[in-house]
Amino acid sequence: MYGDLAPWWPLISPPEDYAEEAAFCATVLASAAIPVRKVLELGSGGGHNAFHLKAKFTMTLVDLSADMLQVSRRLNPDCEHLQGDMRTLRLGRRFDAVFVHDAVDYMTSEADLRRAMETALVHCRPGGLALFVPDDTAETFQPTTHHGGHDGPDGRAARYLEWAWDPDPADTWAQAEYAFLLRDADDSVRVVHDTHRWGVFGRHVWLRVLREVGFTAEVVTEQTTEDRTPREVFVGRRGARNPG
Numbered sequence: 001m002y003g004d005l006a007p008w009w010p011l012i013s014p015p016e017d018y019a020e021e022a023a024f025c026a027t028v029l030a031s032a033a034i035p036v037r038k039v040l041e042l043g044s045g046g047g048h049n050a051f052h053l054k055a056k057f058t059m060t061l062v063d064l065s066a067d068m069l070q071v072s073r074r075l076n077p078d079c080e081h082l083q084g085d086m087r088t089l090r091l092g093r094r095f096d097a098v099f100v101h102d103a104v105d106y107m108t109s110e111a112d113l114r115r116a117m118e119t120a121l122v123h124c125r126p127g128g129l130a131l132f133v134p135d136d137t138a139e140t141f142q143p144t145t146h147h148g149g150h151d152g153p154d155g156r157a158a159r160y161l162e163w164a165w166d167p168d169p170a171d172t173w174a175q176a177e178y179a180f181l182l183r184d185a186d187d188s189v190r191v192v193h194d195t196h197r198w199g200v201f202g203r204h205v206w207l208r209v210l211r212e213v214g215f216t217a218e219v220v221t222e223q224t225t226e227d228r229t230p231r232e233v234f235v236g237r238r239g240a241r242n243p244g
């Protein structure tokens with residue numbers, strides 16, 4: 001989805017759909033003990049959250065996929081974009097806050113989740129915070145079937161079906177199958193099937209690993225008017241005197 005299909009991302013999950021969630025995340029980000037101006041987003045994708053957050057913060061956007069960064073650059077030419085892996089990125093500078101939205105779902109083992117949290121910690125100024133927004137925890141995960149998609153101003157249109165379930169609730173990942181119908185401006189249509197694995201960790205794992213890497217950890221329930229279960233988001237606060 002994040003390679004060849006990247007140019008379709010704005011038709012699959014358009015920036016307007018992120019406005020309410022981005023406003024909630026902005027409030028949490030601004031709750032740090034220091035003034036929050038510079039925010040690092042890990043796994044920024046098409047930059048659809050950043051499109052809203054950049055009104056309040058100076059955003060540095062990092063993603064694994066060059067194609068997704070290209071989509072985001074078009075939407076957010078005013079933001080810094082860098083290619084990198086949230087498990088290994090080391091920019092050698094710190095930010096007032098670090099934001100990891102649904103891209104954290106791609107951490108499918110506790111070891112990878114820990115690496116992403118360590119990356120957040122080393123890029124977070126003392127007094128700052130890291131906000132992680134997984135789609136689900138082990139407590140909230142439900143098998144789901146969703147569909148969606150939009151028509152674009154350029155004549156293209158996309159529709160998709162998302163079907164997610166957990167093959168083994170005893171491990172740390174669930175599976176999602178996507179079927180995409182992609183209609184080009186010349187009315188030709190192709191179908192693409194894509195399989196994803198998402199990390200699913202218990203609340204206690206999130207909180208424990210955040211503490212183990214050096215954050216003070218808390219869970220906050222999202223406020224939303226959307227017709228879905230509110231997300232549980234995880235906040236790691238970096239103490240003013242933490243070493244590292």
Ligand SMILES: C[S@@+](CC[C@H](N)C(=O)[O-])C[C@H]1O[C@@H](n2cnc3c(N)ncnc32)[C@H](O)[C@@H]1O
Pocket residue numbers: 002018042043044045046047048049050062063064065068084085086087101102103104106
């Ligand atoms: C659902 S998209 C994010 C969409 C984003 N919330 C937005 O506002 O457009 C997930 C993104 O995670 C990125 N990703 C997956 N694994 C990653 C990793 N290890 N490091 C950085 N980015 C990663 C993918 O390339 C993809 O762009």
